[in-house]
Amino acid sequence: xxxxxxKPVLLPKLPDVCVRCxxxxxxxxxxxxxxxFPGPKQAGPGAQRFRSASEASVDDWIELCTGCxxxxxxxxxxxxxxxxxxxxxxxxxxxxxxxxxxxxLVRSDLFGELAARFSKIINPLMKNGILRxxxxxxxxxxxxxxLPGYEYPTFRRWFRTRSTAEGATGRRKVAYFYGCFTNTNxxxxxxxxxxxxxxxxxxVVVPPQRCCGIPRLGVGDLKGAREMGRRNxxxxxxxxxxxxxxxxxxTSCGLMLRHEYSRILHLPGxxxxxxxxxDICEFLLRLRxxxxxxxxxxxxxxxxxxxxxxxxxxxxIGFPALDLLRMIPGLDVRMLEADCCGLGGLYGxxxxxxxxxxxxxxxxxxxxxxxxxxxxxxxxxxxxMQVRHLTGLRVIHPLQLLRDALNPS
Amino acid sequence: MDLKTEVxxxxxxxxxAGIARDLALRGIPSLxxxxxxxxxxxxGRNQGLLHSGARYAVNDPEAARECIGENRIxxxxxxxxxxxxxxxxxxxxxxxxxxxxxxxRACAAAGIDALPLSPRETLAMEPRLNPRLIGAVQxxxxxxxxxxxxxxxxxxxxxxxxxxxxxxxxxGLIRDGLRITGARVRDRxxxxxxxxxxxxVVNATGAWANLILGMAGIRIGLALSKGSMLLTNTRLSERxxxxxxxxxxxxxxxPNDTVSILGTTSLREDDLEHYEVTAEEVxxxxxxxxxxxxxxxNERFNRAYAGVRPLLQSQEASDDREIxxxxxxxxxxxxxxxxxxxxxxxxxxxxxRLMAEKTADFLCERMGLHVPCITHLxxxxxxxxxxxxxxxxLHLRRQTPAARGEILCDCELVPREAxxxxxxxxKVRELQDILHRTRLAKGTCQGGFCVYRLLGLLNELHGEQGxxxxxxxxxxxxxxxxxxxRPILWGTALKEEELIESIYKGLFNLVPEEPGRTxxxxx
Numbered sequence: 055x056x057x058x059x060x061k062p063v064l065l066p067k068l069p070d071v072c073v074r075c076x077x078x079x080x081x082x083x084x085x086x087x088x089x090x091f092p093g094p095k096q097a098g099p100g101a102q103r104f105r106s107a108s109e110a111s112v113d114d115w116i117e118l119c120t121g122c123x124x125x126x127x128x129x130x131x132x133x134x135x136x137x138x139x140x141x142x143x144x145x146x147x148x149x150x151x152x153x154x155x156x157x158x159l160v161r162s163d164l165f166g167e168l169a170a171r172f173s174k175i176i177n178p179l180m181k182n183g184i185l186r187x188x189x190x191x192x193x194x195x196x197x198x199x200x201l202p203g204y205e206y207p208t209f210r211r212w213f214r215t216r217s218t219a220e221g222a223t224g225r226r227k228v229a230y231f232y233g234c235f236t237n238t239n240x241x242x243x244x245x246x247x248x249x250x251x252x253x254x255x256x257x258v259v260v261p262p263q264r265c266c267g268i269p270r271l272g273v274g275d276l277k278g279a280r281e282m283g284r285r286n287x288x289x290x291x292x293x294x295x296x297x298x299x300x301x302x303x304x305t306s307c308g309l310m311l312r313h314e315y316s317r318i319l320h321l322p323g324x325x326x327x328x329x330x331x332x333d334i335c336e337f338l339l340r341l342r343x344x345x346x347x348x349x350x351x352x353x354x355x356x357x358x359x360x361x362x363x364x365x366x367x368x369x370x371i372g373f374p375a376l377d378l379l380r381m382i383p384g385l386d387v388r389m390l391e392a393d394c395c396g397l398g399g400l401y402g403x404x405x406x407x408x409x410x411x412x413x414x415x416x417x418x419x420x421x422x423x424x425x426x427x428x429x430x431x432x433x434x435x436x437x438x439m440q441v442r443h444l445t446g447l448r449v450i451h452p453l454q455l456l457r458d459a460l461n462p463s
Numbered sequence: 464m465d466l467k468t469e470v471x472x473x474x475x476x477x478x479x480a481g482i483a484r485d486l487a488l489r490g491i492p493s494l495x496x497x498x499x500x501x502x503x504x505x506x507g508r509n510q511g512l513l514h515s516g517a518r519y520a521v522n523d524p525e526a527a528r529e530c531i532g533e534n535r536i537x538x539x540x541x542x543x544x545x546x547x548x549x550x551x552x553x554x555x556x557x558x559x560x561x562x563x564x565x566x567x568r569a570c571a572a573a574g575i576d577a578l579p580l581s582p583r584e585t586l587a588m589e590p591r592l593n594p595r596l597i598g599a600v601q602x603x604x605x606x607x608x609x610x611x612x613x614x615x616x617x618x619x620x621x622x623x624x625x626x627x628x629x630x631x632x633x634x635g636l637i638r639d640g641l642r643i644t645g646a647r648v649r650d651r652x653x654x655x656x657x658x659x660x661x662x663x664v665v666n667a668t669g670a671w672a673n674l675i676l677g678m679a680g681i682r683i684g685l686a687l688s689k690g691s692m693l694l695t696n697t698r699l700s701e702r703x704x705x706x707x708x709x710x711x712x713x714x715x716x717x718p719n720d721t722v723s724i725l726g727t728t729s730l731r732e733d734d735l736e737h738y739e740v741t742a743e744e745v746x747x748x749x750x751x752x753x754x755x756x757x758x759x760x761n762e763r764f765n766r767a768y769a770g771v772r773p774l775l776q777s778q779e780a781s782d783d784r785e786i787x788x789x790x791x792x793x794x795x796x797x798x799x800x801x802x803x804x805x806x807x808x809x810x811x812x813x814x815x816r817l818m819a820e821k822t823a824d825f826l827c828e829r830m831g832l833h834v835p836c837i838t839h840l841x842x843x844x845x846x847x848x849x850x851x852x853x854x855x856x857l858h859l860r861r862q863t864p865a866a867r868g869e870i871l872c873d874c875e876l877v878p879r880e881a882x883x884x885x886x887x888x889x890k891v892r893e894l895q896d897i898l899h900r901t902r903l904a905k906g907t908c909q910g911g912f913c914v915y916r917l918l919g920l921l922n923e924l925h926g927e928q929g930x931x932x933x934x935x936x937x938x939x940x941x942x943x944x945x946x947x948x949r950p951i952l953w954g955t956a957l958k959e960e961e962l963i964e965s966i967y968k969g970l971f972n973l974v975p976e977e978p979g980r981t982x983x984x985x986x
Contacts, residue, residue: 069907070697070955072907073955074873074908074959096873100906100907
C-alpha cells in the first residue's frame, strides 16, 4: 500500500468559471449508467465548492470517474473538469489509502518484461479459472474480464535485434514512444508503426523510455505519476533537442505525455517535450499533406469501423487515423458512433466497477451490431480490449491495417 | 371575533419566534402573525454571524458582555444552527498596533477569550489573508443559520401549543378605551380578513415597529439603517474575519456553509419596502474587503442583498454605528394610553433570546405569574442534527442509490425528499417558504437551473391559482431573484445569467408581466 501523501493538495479555484449549463452531464458516460456518480458538473465544479484542502474528503463517488475527459472536451466555459476530479480523487485516495490491487496494477510496467519472458507459463495461468476466481476474491480483479496475454520477444527486443530496412539509415529520423502495452502485450502494433514510418521514408529510433505513468494518475497517485513523468522527460528531451520529433501510437500514453505532464503534473520540461510530440497518424497525415512522403496504399476490400478513443478526442487533433484509412482504396471505413467504450483503462478490470464499464459499453455493442463490420480499428489498447470483449470481432490498431495496405503480401 | 389568544405576537423574526417559544415554555398561550414567511425581515437579511461580542468590546462593553453570554447559550441550545468557526480580528499595517492593544484589553474586561496571533500563525490558519498583516486576535466568533434558528424556535413553540400564522398581516389594532385588545388581520394568500382578540399584543416587527404603532397613533424614535452584503460563490476562509479597527463599513467576512458573506455598509433608509444594493456599495465592499483578502477582487459573487437594522434613537448622532445596538422594551400603557401593547425592538440577532426573555418576564410580571425563563437551558428540538453541505453529502452517501432519488438542487445538493417532507408537513404556503427551509436556490445558479424542477411539486400548493399558477410562481421567484443578482452581474455570473435568461424566455416562453394584464396577476 502506498503511503498517503501528507501534503495537502492545493485545489485550483475553478468552480467560479462553470456556468452550470450541464452540457457535460449529457456527455458523461458514467453518470449515464449509474446514479452513484452524480455527473461531472456536480462532482467537479459543484463539489469543489465544499472541498477544503484542510478537511477530509467526503465525496467517495469521485472514484467512479474514469478519467475519459469527455466532460472537458464539451465544456463551453473551458472548465478543466476532469482535472478537478483528478485532484479530488488524488486527495481522497491519499487519505483513504490505496488497495494492494491498485498498487500492483499500476506497476505492470515493472513486471511486464519478466511476464513477457515467461509468457508461455503466465498466459495460460491468466486464463485459469481457479486463479481468476482467486484474483477476483482476493484482489477484486473481475474474472469476467480477459487479461491481456504477454508476448515474447518484446517490441523493444525485436527492434534491437532486427536488421534495419535497406537504405533506412541517413534518412530523416523520427523517435517512437511505443508504450508498455505495445512492448509486452501487442508487439505487432509497434512493428506496424515502425514499418509504416519506414514506408514513409523515415528512420525510426527508439529512445530510452518508461511507462508514461497514466495508470498511476488513474488511481490518483500524483507523486508516482510525477516521478514517471520526470524520468521520461529526462530521457526524451535529448532526442527533442536533437531536432527529432517523437510519435506515439497509444493515444492514452500520448495524452499523458503531451497534456497531463504539464497541465496536471506541472513538470519542468513538459512543454518543451510536448512541442515535438505527435500522434503517429497525425504525424503521417502531415507528412502526406506536406507531400514529403506519399507511398501508395494498395486496395483492401474490407468493411471496417473506426472507433475514436476518448483520449484521442481529448488531444484535439481530429481523427487523423480515420483520414489516413480513407486513403486506402476499396476500404469501406466508417465511424463507429459510440461515445466511450467504458473500459477506462484499469477501471474496467476492477470488480466493483465491472458492471459500470459493461453498461457504458452497451451503446458501442449496439452500434457495432448495426454496422456489422469485418473489422474494428481503434488507436487505444484499452479500447481494443474492451471492443473485442464487447463484440467478439477482430479489433486492431489502424496502423496494422495501414501496414497491410502498404505491403500487400 | 374569530380568534382569541392570551398574547398576540406581531412579527415572525427571531425576536417574535423567540418570544413565542419562551412563553410556550412558561405555559402561556400565544399566537404569532407574520406578514410574509418567517425571517422575512432583518432576521433573514444579516451576515449570519454568531458574535463573540469582540466587535463591541472597545466601544460598548455592555453589548459585548451581552453578546458573549448569548454566544455561550446559543452554542448550548442550538448547536445544529451554528458552525463554530472561531473568528480573527486582523490588523493591517494601516490599522496600527494601538487599537489591537486596546482590543485585547477590552476583550479581557468583557470576559471574551482573545488569543493574540503572530502574522505567521495567522497566515498559516488563513492563507488567503493579506500577507502584509501585522497580527491577528482569535475570538470565539462563529457562523449561525438564522433561518434554521427561527424555524427551530417555531417548531419547539408549536409543539408546546403556540400558534403561528404566516402570510397574515396586521391591518389595524383593536382598541377598547385605553387598552389595545387585539388586531385585525388579513390572510394575504386567501385574501380573508378577520380579528384576533388578545389580552396582550407584542409588537416584534423590528424595523417595521412604527408601522404597527402608527395604528395606535404612537411613534418611537427609530433610525433605519440599510446594511448591504455580498455573497461569494465559494468559501473564502475557514474563520470569521474582522478588521481590527474601530467598527466601520466593509470590515467583515463571515463564512457560511459553502459561501462567504462580505459585509457591510450602513446607510440611512426611509423606504422599508423598496431598497436595493447600489453599485457604489458593491464597489465599496469589494475594494474595502480586498484589503483583508486580496483575492476578493477576482472573486465570483452569487448575490447581493441588504437588510434594514432598527436602531433605537436615544440621542442625535451623525453616524448610525454610534447609536446603541441595545434593545428596548417599551410599554405603551403608561404614557401613550395603549395598555396591553408592548414593543420590543432594536437589538440584534445575537440577543434575540435575551429580548424574548425580557419580554416574557415583563408579561409574566403584569400577569402576576412567577414562572422563570428556561430558554437558556432547554436545547432546541433539532439539536444534534447537522445540516451543512458536508452533512447533506454524507447523508446522500449513506443512502443506497435506489433510495437516493432525484436531486433537485445540484449546487447545494437538496434532494427531492427534503422538499417532499416540507410539503407533507403542510406548513408552507409559497415557493419562498420552501426556499427558506432548505438550501434550495442558495448556490451558484441561485435557483436558475432548479426552481423549474420544483414547479411540478408545487402544483398542489398553488392549485387554487388555476392553470397559470406555475407561471405566477415562477415569475415572482425570478423577479425576487433578479433583485439579488443584478448588482453582481459581470464575468462568469453574467454569462451564466444570459444562459438562464435564454432558458426561461426561449424555452419556457416566459414573458415579462404586462401591465394591466388580468388573470394570474402578481400577488
